[in-house]
Amino acid sequence: MKSVNQLAGLAVTVAVVLAGSQLHAQTATVNKSPVASEAPEPEVIKIYDENTLTPDNIRTCLTTDRDIADMEKKLAEYEITLENFKKEISALTDDMDKRRKQIDGTDPKAVDAYNARVDRHRAMIDRYNQKFLPTLAERRARMNKSIDFYNQNCADKAYFEDDWVAIVEELGIEDPRPQAGGGK
Numbered sequence: 001m002k003s004v005n006q007l008a009g010l011a012v013t014v015a016v017v018l019a020g021s022q023l024h025a026q027t028a029t030v031n032k033s034p035v036a037s038e039a040p041e042p043e044v045i046k047i048y049d050e051n052t053l054t055p056d057n058i059r060t061c062l063t064t065d066r067d068i069a070d071m072e073k074k075l076a077e078y079e080i081t082l083e084n085f086k087k088e089i090s091a092l093t094d095d096m097d098k099r100r101k102q103i104d105g106t107d108p109k110a111v112d113a114y115n116a117r118v119d120r121h122r123a124m125i126d127r128y129n130q131k132f133l134p135t136l137a138e139r140r141a142r143m144n145k146s147i148d149f150y151n152q153n154c155a156d157k158a159y160f161e162d163d164w165v166a167i168v169e170e171l172g173i174e175d176p177r178p179q180a181g182g183g184k
Contacts, residue, residue, distance in 0.1 A: 062171060096117050
C-alpha cells in the first residue's frame with residue numbers, strides 16, 4: 001500500500017508542477033543511484049506540454065523563422081521593383097502629355113509614334129495591374145500565413161535550452177535569439 005501512496009503522491013506532484021506554469025518547461029529529477037553514500041547524479045526528466053516546444057517543434061519554428069526572413073527580404077525587393085515600374089509609367093505619362101501638346105496632327109508618322117507610346121503606356125498599366133499586383137498580393141498572403149503559423153505555434157512557447165542548442169547546431173545556423181540562453 002505504501003508504493004500506491006508514493007505513486008499517488010508523485011502523480012499529485014507532477015499534476016501540480018504541470019498546472020503551475022503554462023509558459024515554462026518543467027523538469028523533474030530522479031536519483032539514478034539508490035546507494036546513499038554516493039552523491040547521486042540527478043536525471044532530468046523533460047515534460048513537454050502544449051506550451052513547451054519539442055525538438056521537432058523547435059526545428060520547425062527555426063525553419064519557419066528563417067523562411068519568413070527570406071520572404072520579407074524578397075518582398076521588399078519586389079516592392080522596390082514595383083515602385084520603379086510605377087515611376088516608368090509616370091515618366092511615360094508625363095512624356096505623353098508633353099508630346100500630345102506638341103504633336104502635329106497632320107503628320108501621320110508623328111501620330112503613329114504618339115499612338116505607339118499610348119499603346120506602350122496601356123500595356124505597362126495592364127502588366128502592373130494584371131501581373132505585378134496579384135503577385136504582390138500572393139506573396140504577402142503567403143508570408144502572412146507563415147507569420148500566423150509562427151505566432152500560433154512558436155511565439156511565447158517555452159523550450160529546453162539543450163534542445164534549442166542541439167537543433168541550432170543540427171541546422172548549422174547562428175542562434176537567432178537576441179541573447180543565447182533564453183531557454184528553460
